[in-house]
Amino acid sequence: MNDDSSAAALAGSLRRELHRFSGGEKLPSNRTLVERFGVSPVTVSRALAALAAEGLVVTRPGAGTYRASERAALPQTVDTSWQQVALTAQDPEDPPRVVDASGVLATLAPPPPGVIAFSGGYLPPGLQPERALGAALARAARRPGVWERPPVEGLAELRGWFGRDAGVGPAQVLITAGGQAALTTALRALAPPGAAVLVESPTYPGALAVARAAGLRPVPVPVDADGVRPDLLADAFAASGARVFFCQPLFQNPTGAVLAAGRRRQVLDIAHAAGGFVIEDDFARRLGHGGPLPPPLVADDPYGTVVHMASLSKPTAPSLRVGALIARGAVMERLRAIQVVDSFFVPRPLQEATLDLVGAPAWPRHLRAVAAGLRERRDAMLAALASELPGLAPDPAPAGGYHLWLRLPDGTDEVALAAAALRAGVAVAPGRPYFPAESPAPHLRVSFADTTGPEEITEGVRRLASALAQVIGANSRG
Incomplete structure (x- = not known):
């Protein structure tokens, strides 16, 4: 294991070896683990902290780390179906309360590996x-x-x-x-x-x-x-x-x-x-x-x-x-x-x-860097849309923010398009959740902020164009 090995990888290795120790038995010292796995002391500390959080080991300051005693068996699965009644029962005169986080979670959930995120709502690490x-x-x-x-x-x-x-x-x-x-x-x-x-x-x-x-x-x-x-x-x-x-x-x-x-x-x-x-x-x-x-x-x-x-x-x-x-x-x-x-x-x-x-002198510089980074990404997305999906680019282009609102062709199933885009490797947000009542037309919201730059944006738009062609083709065949 190299010096830059992750704490997660080390925690996995130690987790697999815990069966060699009985409850309460002392584990090798941190120094021994550093030498054996070829990692830094910080990596060892983080790995042991992760195992302690899982209840697998106990760390005693000045004494070392020990395997935790056997934990009691987890309780059996219980029938919680009664909660559906308890959570929805209310006086008919009271206003309905609907707790639906799906629209928010869509912008918070990280995309799967290899998927370009046109659905995010924050700056990428490079602009933070x-x-x-x-x-x-x-x-x-x-x-x-x-x-x-x-x-x-x-x-x-x-x-x-x-x-x-x-x-x-x-x-x-x-x-x-x-x-x-x-x-x-x-x-x-x-x-x-x-x-x-x-x-x-x-x-x-x-x-x-x-x-x-x-x-x-x-x-x-x-x-x-x-x-x-x-x-x-x-x-x-x-x-x-x-x-x-x-x-x-x-x-x-x-x-x-x-x-x-x-x-x-x-x-x-x-x-x-x-x-x-x-x-x-x-x-x-x-x-x-x-x-x-x-x-x-x-x-x-x-x-x-x-x-x-x-x-x-x-x-x-x-x-x-x-x-x-x-x-x-x-x-x-x-x-x-x-x-x-x-x-x-x-x-x-x-x-x-x-x-x-x-209050730091770096704050105005950071805001200028954010403006330049967002402007570059916006222009890259507009250029890619003009090339791949010329009918979708908004006019005029927004002078701020981190997203574009695309009006789709009439009859487009935006949910099917978002699913097809995800299969093609790009995450987008269908427009329906943005309307408090009926949606007058199909839309997509595409964010350009949480990307590495123009090259990734261009590839993401190409994937989106491929998905749209697939959905329109399926509709015409149907």
Whole structure:
């Protein structure tokens, strides 16, 4: 076994040899394992930690590692069919609660080996600031008091940093455990169970999942190339009695649309006239491809109508689960109370590391690298689509974000196409889960972010074209 052998491989070798030791018997020392397998001490420590987590060995500091005593037999399989009744039984007057994570899991599940990921929602490792994150976390961990309880609203300095883009002070900012947690808190704070909540159509599936799990009724409001249509938004408020509208004004997921300048004030006026709130999901603020961006909607809000969401997971790394809610007025106290009840607060070490990261000189350089990397990947996908699938390329191309929304030929079975594409070696997302009601046409969402670059993107589009030809051919034969 070489020096760079993985801890998993070493753990497998040791696992196979444990039968040689009786319960409580001491295993060879770490030094002996290093010499025998030709690995580093760190690899040995990680392998033994993995076995300890499985309950196979016990590590005693200063004494060594021992085989664990024989574990009691696992309990027999029990009949849990009763749970189907318990989980669904409810008062007929109560709103239905549907907990469906499939739309979210589609973007979180890693593709099988050899499959090109056009379905992801995060930056690839090459664009993540891994070294800067590691250094920031290490510095934060050494800071005095870092393991003490932070203010429940979050560190004042971090709240101030999030508030600057919105033109508000720290008192109007609540630090959250990422964007999804912020969305859950906002919907629970603003809409009672059974209420209607207006959403763009199409929209982010995670918003639909959160709303339905809370017993809310998502009501679609169509979007076009300039974002949500104000005339239909006013109609939807009046017809549904809703008091909440969820939207993504900047590089909307999945269409990539930016809310037109002439519609921004209209949206605010319509919501205010209805006595409602606008939840602004500003997830793509730091995913622009270069060029000026409009300010957040909350920055132009004269009423206190907007509850603004921001997150750092998209422009950094999936595990940096740090975000913010921005609101003015009494609603902030409700947001704060709900988060405290749910999770107390966001861990202080993560907040300290985030503050260190965004305050470092490397942060602007990282954002420029992200913009260049996304722009290169977007252009490569557009070029490949123009060559392989010329009728599918969107026009105009999005100026930010990490995905394209492809309108498929009428009659295309998008689910069959996604399955055929996966067999061909490329993972894509069918459009149906993005619609809160009936889908008006077949679509695919293809992400270009989580790829190694133009060469992989070109190959992925070629595989997608082959899958589409196969599906269309099957339909014509049928």
